[in-house]
Amino acid sequence: MSTPESGTPTAETAPSARYPRHWEADVLLRDGRVAHLRPISADDQELLVEFYEQVSAESKYLRFFAPMPRLSERDVLRFTHVDHRDRVAFVMTVANRMIAVGRFDRIPPEESSDPSGRLVEAEVAFLVQDAHQGRGIAQLLLEHLAQAGRERGIDRFVADVLPENRKMVQVFRDAGYTVAGGYEDGVMRLVFPIDSTDTSVSVMQAREHRAESASIERFFHAKSVAVIGASRRHDTIGQTLVRNLVLGDYQGRVYVVNPAAQSVAGLPAYATVGDIPDTVDVAIVAVPAEAVQDVVLDCAAKGVHGLIVISSGFAETGEEGRLRQRQLVGLARSYGLRLIGPNCLGIINTSSDYSLNASLSTVMPPRGRAGFFCQSGALGVAILEKVSRRGLGLSTFVSAGNRADVSGNDLLQYWEEDEDTEVVLLYLESIGNPRKFSRLARRVSSRKPVIAVKSGRSTQGVPMGHAVRSMLAPQAAVDAMFRQAGVIQVETLDEMFDVAQLVAHQPLPRGSRVAVVGNSDALGLLAADAAVTVGLQVTQLVALGADATAEDFEEALDAAIDDDEVDSVVAVFIPPLNTTGEEVADVLAAVGEQSDKPLVSTFLASEGIPELLRVPDVAGSTAGRGSVPSYPAVEAAVRALARVVEYAAWRAKPLGELVAPDSVDTMTARSLVSKILSADDRGRDLTFEELHTLLAAYGIDLWDRVEVSTVEEAIAAAEQLGYDVVLKATAEHLRQRPDLAHVWRNIDTEAEMRDAWESMQELVDNPAAAGFIVQRNAGPGVPVSLGGMEDPLFGPVVSFGVSGPATELLGDRSYRIPPMHSGDASDMVREIRAAPLLFGYRGSEEVDVDAIEHLLLRLAQLKNDLPQVRSLELNLVLVGADGATVLNAVGRVEPVTDARSDWFVRRLSTQAGDTLHD
Numbered sequence: 001m002s003t004p005e006s007g008t009p010t011a012e013t014a015p016s017a018r019y020p021r022h023w024e025a026d027v028l029l030r031d032g033r034v035a036h037l038r039p040i041s042a043d044d045q046e047l048l049v050e051f052y053e054q055v056s057a058e059s060k061y062l063r064f065f066a067p068m069p070r071l072s073e074r075d076v077l078r079f080t081h082v083d084h085r086d087r088v089a090f091v092m093t094v095a096n097r098m099i100a101v102g103r104f105d106r107i108p109p110e111e112s113s114d115p116s117g118r119l120v121e122a123e124v125a126f127l128v129q130d131a132h133q134g135r136g137i138a139q140l141l142l143e144h145l146a147q148a149g150r151e152r153g154i155d156r157f158v159a160d161v162l163p164e165n166r167k168m169v170q171v172f173r174d175a176g177y178t179v180a181g182g183y184e185d186g187v188m189r190l191v192f193p194i195d196s197t198d199t200s201v202s203v204m205q206a207r208e209h210r211a212e213s214a215s216i217e218r219f220f221h222a223k224s225v226a227v228i229g230a231s232r233r234h235d236t237i238g239q240t241l242v243r244n245l246v247l248g249d250y251q252g253r254v255y256v257v258n259p260a261a262q263s264v265a266g267l268p269a270y271a272t273v274g275d276i277p278d279t280v281d282v283a284i285v286a287v288p289a290e291a292v293q294d295v296v297l298d299c300a301a302k303g304v305h306g307l308i309v310i311s312s313g314f315a316e317t318g319e320e321g322r323l324r325q326r327q328l329v330g331l332a333r334s335y336g337l338r339l340i341g342p343n344c345l346g347i348i349n350t351s352s353d354y355s356l357n358a359s360l361s362t363v364m365p366p367r368g369r370a371g372f373f374c375q376s377g378a379l380g381v382a383i384l385e386k387v388s389r390r391g392l393g394l395s396t397f398v399s400a401g402n403r404a405d406v407s408g409n410d411l412l413q414y415w416e417e418d419e420d421t422e423v424v425l426l427y428l429e430s431i432g433n434p435r436k437f438s439r440l441a442r443r444v445s446s447r448k449p450v451i452a453v454k455s456g457r458s459t460q461g462v463p464m465g466h467a468v469r470s471m472l473a474p475q476a477a478v479d480a481m482f483r484q485a486g487v488i489q490v491e492t493l494d495e496m497f498d499v500a501q502l503v504a505h506q507p508l509p510r511g512s513r514v515a516v517v518g519n520s521d522a523l524g525l526l527a528a529d530a531a532v533t534v535g536l537q538v539t540q541l542v543a544l545g546a547d548a549t550a551e552d553f554e555e556a557l558d559a560a561i562d563d564d565e566v567d568s569v570v571a572v573f574i575p576p577l578n579t580t581g582e583e584v585a586d587v588l589a590a591v592g593e594q595s596d597k598p599l600v601s602t603f604l605a606s607e608g609i610p611e612l613l614r615v616p617d618v619a620g621s622t623a624g625r626g627s628v629p630s631y632p633a634v635e636a637a638v639r640a641l642a643r644v645v646e647y648a649a650w651r652a653k654p655l656g657e658l659v660a661p662d663s664v665d666t667m668t669a670r671s672l673v674s675k676i677l678s679a680d681d682r683g684r685d686l687t688f689e690e691l692h693t694l695l696a697a698y699g700i701d702l703w704d705r706v707e708v709s710t711v712e713e714a715i716a717a718a719e720q721l722g723y724d725v726v727l728k729a730t731a732e733h734l735r736q737r738p739d740l741a742h743v744w745r746n747i748d749t750e751a752e753m754r755d756a757w758e759s760m761q762e763l764v765d766n767p768a769a770a771g772f773i774v775q776r777n778a779g780p781g782v783p784v785s786l787g788g789m790e791d792p793l794f795g796p797v798v799s800f801g802v803s804g805p806a807t808e809l810l811g812d813r814s815y816r817i818p819p820m821h822s823g824d825a826s827d828m829v830r831e832i833r834a835a836p837l838l839f840g841y842r843g844s845e846e847v848d849v850d851a852i853e854h855l856l857l858r859l860a861q862l863k864n865d866l867p868q869v870r871s872l873e874l875n876l877v878l879v880g881a882d883g884a885t886v887l888n889a890v891g892r893v894e895p896v897t898d899a900r901s902d903w904f905v906r907r908l909s910t911q912a913g914d915t916l917h918d
Contacts, residue, residue, distance in 0.1 A: 020084050022897065023148055025907035026333045030136035032215030033336040037144055040089040044080050051098035056130045062165045063127045088148050090141055095300065095335045100128040102141030104149055104157060113191060119155040136207060138171045143204055143905040146194040153674055156193040163188055176200030196904045208906045209413050215338050216414035218305045220349040220396055222281035223252045225358060226273050228295050229286035230256035230264040237310055238286045239265065240360055248357035248364045255280065273298045280304050284358055289313030289324060293331055300335035307332060308358055309341035315402050316343050329404045344401025345380035350394055351420060366622035368393015369504045371421040373411045375429045377401045390608030392501050393622040395420040407432060412440040423504045425496060426452040435795045435900065438485045438817050445486030449503040449647060452487050453496050473791045480815035484824060486650045488643050498640040501609055501629040506598040508648040511567040515540035515560035518572025519548040527570050527634035534642035539565045546576050550583035557591045570637055571601040585612035593626030600637045603630040655821050661699055661858045666865055669697040673868045676893050683894030691889045698862045700855065702886045705775040711757040715750050717774035723748050727756045729764060730771035745777055778887060781880030782837050782847055786855055787873040788863040795900040796863035800856060802834040803876060818864035825853035851884035870894045
């Protein structure tokens, strides 16, 4: 469905290359179904022939510009033998059948359309079976071919397209690339750069959102469910699943599959899912682990969309189970199915249109505004019971168990636009793809509160069922990622529900000013102290006294809410002698419903949303907007309020632009990295000259320096630099010794250099290992360091701190995950504990903070563009009132052996050995 080959080498002449396994990907199509995308191989000849036979004559003509009813043996050989470097091809398969193929071939320089000869071009082409057109396949192939092209040093794609092939022309235009070209001999020649742009990335992410959301929607909106493994015994998992569906008043059709029974729970039983006469949207699997794969094949043949695998015996059991789980996911995806679990509790949708309890929980939570994702199946029942006791209510619930396929990121995609979900709750034992999570959570948090409990903080949560990549970044980077994304991170499930019941029922506060109103002086003071401790500002403390009436409460609450110096109100009520709790509850409920400021309470030590404080909800939720949350202790109330104040401040703060710094020469940077890795495929440390070139490509000026080993060399270097220089020892063991002076400054003459040299020689124990350099003298300022690393789990991570041993010992660094907004850089500089040193501490001169922020954004862009730069540290940057000077840097490049978990392409979680990531 696109262009012919031009200048394609034959299989006999194509050089061999290592198979790029990291290009393999499971992908979601537009309709939420799964397909597998991988590089083509020499073993695909028979598949290619079968594929081509299913393509219409029209599509063949549009692809090859001529009638081509069948492929010759030479064509098949040429198309299936590639070198994965100059000739790259991808195939897309479902059920081990090829449904599409896409490729690019590097164009020789003498045939390039670039007059300058600098740009490397490749010809790109696609062919999609007619039965699968319209599912977004060509767009996916283009994304992955462009990513592979960037890795192989391709700058732009060229495509020759017949004018009547409007679909393919639209594919290129819709991808977000700038397409230019013209007509020649009745053919349109399209030329476009393949560098990722804001537009192309936005287009990709929008398509990803639609596909992932659609795949989850088909679970929650299932019109028919089959329980496979349903039993007639009442104490079995299968029987419980059937009973929960029926007693939960599920509005769809329920089918049971049990080859050894005629009926189960009054429903007719079928021997296999294939025997069910009607369509089946979702299958709940509760059979022994070793039988699950056979069930997958049956469900695939039936056309089931998704599986909820309750069965245990997978990765949570050890190595054998881990292997069984990998095989399960691979099999399900190869046939286009999505999978929740295994070893999970199931899913729930409380909407009256579905009333779906496809779980082991006999507790159907009340309808509410919160969507809940939980990795732990064991905690699922306890969570649902706690939700019901608090009167919180849920819209939807997912217990993902081993999270082999569907993850929290998928649910974020669905909940972002789900009108029934206003609050997102996440219980996370690990984060398989923090980079993607950060991107999605930030987008969702800008509209809906996202509250997360992150367990396993010290271990990155690696229970057997949730294998993830190892993490090199410190825990502070995880916490920073949550803050960057606007996620309300809490320590416990109780605190999660404390915050959730506030954001689900009350408005967000405009600031941190609090009024405390109560009928207990002691509790009022306790609430005020607790509020100050968590960073709130108490502007009113109203003690009504023990004999306060409901009217007293109403008057005081109205006054507090009307006060412009108050952003939220804490009401404390304990049982008095002369008024009833019901009377005060009526007042609280009335005020809470009408107020545009949040009202929280400690009402008779109740927890949750007491019946007396609920406002009826027309949508049928357990409690409507305006209901007043209650906490058994004032400390819990103000702690929840403080979390929400922080979130409201994040949401109100302008995000800033997603900054792409000016004057960036990515071509030079990529060329340098490629040249180094071509000479040493294992990677190596960068020389100072290479660092200078790399940083200059991103607008970072690394000051020149001259390495010296004798006094005469030092004098010559000083003359070369024009004096006003420093003599510096660069060895790490000397730089970190505050009791030793490793720098001699303000050297202006030969005599001063000789004096400095002699003094420094006497100062150090081993002059030969000191690593002396001569460098121009920088002005006064505060030494800071900026770092960038490629983490196996996070991808690029950028850090900042004031230089020195104290910073390293105390871990006083800030972290962010690129790409970064301008606001991220500003926050990084200000959130370290040593930040006052940059802002005129004790009368010192305030430094040029803007210069630091600009450096951070440029470093973040470099790390975002170049995963091969495994580490890069500007370990000595002197920032003064008039700017920042980069005096030293170290770095290392290594080949990319595995794709980033959130590449510039759409992909589901990949599996490599024991490693999974979302």
